[in-house]
Amino acid sequence: MSGSEDEEEDWSNYASAGYSSAYDPWADLVPQEEAEDFDDDFEIDEFASIRPPPADEGLDKLVSMGACDYCIVRLSGQLYSWDDAQNLGPTIRKSSEERGTTKKDDAQFCPFCEDLFVDMDVLVKKIKSELDGIEFKKMQIGAHFAKSHVSEEDDLRTRHGANGSQALKAAFNDALSQKLKQELKGVELVKEHPEIMVLIDTLTFNITAESRSLYLYGRYRKLERGIPQTRWPCRACKGRDGGCESCNDTGLQYPTSVQDQIGEPLQAAFEAKNTAFHGMGREDIDVRCLGRGRPFVIELKSPIRRYADLSELTELVNATSAGSVEISELRSSRRSEVARIKGTAAEKSYTIRFKYGPEPHVITETASDDNGGADEQIEAQPEVEPPAELTPEFVKEMITSLEGVTLEQRTPQRVSHRRADKVRKRQVTSISEISVEGDEAEMTVRCESGTYVKELVHSDEGRTVPSVAEKLGLVCEVIWLDVNDIHAD
Numbered sequence: 001m002s003g004s005e006d007e008e009e010d011w012s013n014y015a016s017a018g019y020s021s022a023y024d025p026w027a028d029l030v031p032q033e034e035a036e037d038f039d040d041d042f043e044i045d046e047f048a049s050i051r052p053p054p055a056d057e058g059l060d061k062l063v064s065m066g067a068c069d070y071c072i073v074r075l076s077g078q079l080y081s082w083d084d085a086q087n088l089g090p091t092i093r094k095s096s097e098e099r100g101t102t103k104k105d106d107a108q109f110c111p112f113c114e115d116l117f118v119d120m121d122v123l124v125k126k127i128k129s130e131l132d133g134i135e136f137k138k139m140q141i142g143a144h145f146a147k148s149h150v151s152e153e154d155d156l157r158t159r160h161g162a163n164g165s166q167a168l169k170a171a172f173n174d175a176l177s178q179k180l181k182q183e184l185k186g187v188e189l190v191k192e193h194p195e196i197m198v199l200i201d202t203l204t205f206n207i208t209a210e211s212r213s214l215y216l217y218g219r220y221r222k223l224e225r226g227i228p229q230t231r232w233p234c235r236a237c238k239g240r241d242g243g244c245e246s247c248n249d250t251g252l253q254y255p256t257s258v259q260d261q262i263g264e265p266l267q268a269a270f271e272a273k274n275t276a277f278h279g280m281g282r283e284d285i286d287v288r289c290l291g292r293g294r295p296f297v298i299e300l301k302s303p304i305r306r307y308a309d310l311s312e313l314t315e316l317v318n319a320t321s322a323g324s325v326e327i328s329e330l331r332s333s334r335r336s337e338v339a340r341i342k343g344t345a346a347e348k349s350y351t352i353r354f355k356y357g358p359e360p361h362v363i364t365e366t367a368s369d370d371n372g373g374a375d376e377q378i379e380a381q382p383e384v385e386p387p388a389e390l391t392p393e394f395v396k397e398m399i400t401s402l403e404g405v406t407l408e409q410r411t412p413q414r415v416s417h418r419r420a421d422k423v424r425k426r427q428v429t430s431i432s433e434i435s436v437e438g439d440e441a442e443m444t445v446r447c448e449s450g451t452y453v454k455e456l457v458h459s460d461e462g463r464t465v466p467s468v469a470e471k472l473g474l475v476c477e478v479i480w481l482d483v484n485d486i487h488a489d
């Protein structure tokens, strides 16, 4: 995830480096000296006596140096568009030749662009063949120039070009964009959010085309327990070398995941290389996710296809996963929404069924944090004696008493290997639909994002305070848990 972000930054820096947006027409302006009378014996710069374009002698100099038609126009000081540069160049050259100008014999190629503009048709052809078969409408180009070429051209342009002439990089991007627009009908050249990124090395004419990730937003319902949200590599082999015996050579700890149930049909439809899955939080493997479902963004990497009927794809995913995972509200998204999805702290509602008793609840571990300061201490709660007669009314009353409380939850033991050990405060917004049958109870809990709900029930040996177990004075065990709703979007 962070790797691909870095990549994107690199690309865009690279890409915008050569853009005309960065072009300042006055950047090359050299202050004009007042005309002075020179003494004959004063050593005069070779070119100082030649007036720059648009003066004829300046144009003649460009022609004699062997500048190409494009660079003649670019440095001529005349208004032009890349559309008519092809015609304007020869006209200027012809006038100059009529004045008796000839190209120097040793001028092999245009000293300004090193024939980049002359070879542009070859380049366009190469780009087109590189993009053959890929669906896209928005394209961004970036050109990499050798530093020495840029500085040499800068120097030459300052000395021989009209003041304010467009620099090589900006001119190249303008000219190439113009040609590509003509050649690739219906394709828009953009400076941000491209679908295709083309990077050109102007020295080698090497072309790299990258199809940018396609992002889709939706909500998923997980209707079966035992499915992780994202692909989990096998614990034994870490998914390396095509798997091992314990994972049946799949490389995966679980045969499927929400990511794959949704991602595999989409990956095939868009002919993408891979997927990345970003959920608005995640439920445990043994927890279902019901209601309107959990918002997610799926990233399809390097897609060949890009345009599809999303309602058809929704049906395809739902048919393929055959009742274990269902999606809805599928729409196109973009990378920035991943951060929104990840950053949204939505309240959630759960339905929990649990068993209580008969053993008393025992606090084996105090919730105080060894590493934390005084504010991280959880007040030790007095042990509660279970009542002599445990009526359903008493159980309901104890559960209801947790409504509105702020829990202090020390990192649960089950996640302590991957989460920092600290105490979190989370509010229980509401508790409803409590039912009690024998030694089992069920309830619907709405609570703040990031609440450890299983621990709210069983207390994790006193690491969550208060808890149902503590209130009842009995050990509690979660039977099942469903996410009913994620109160977001």
Ligand SMILES: [Zn+2]
Binding pocket: 067, 068, 069, 070, 071, 072, 110, 111, 112, 113, 114, 115, 116, 117, 118
């Ligand atoms: Zn040139």
Ligand SMILES: [Zn+2]
Binding pocket: 234, 235, 236, 237, 238, 239, 243, 244, 245, 246, 247, 248, 249, 250, 251, 252
């Ligand atoms: Zn394995």
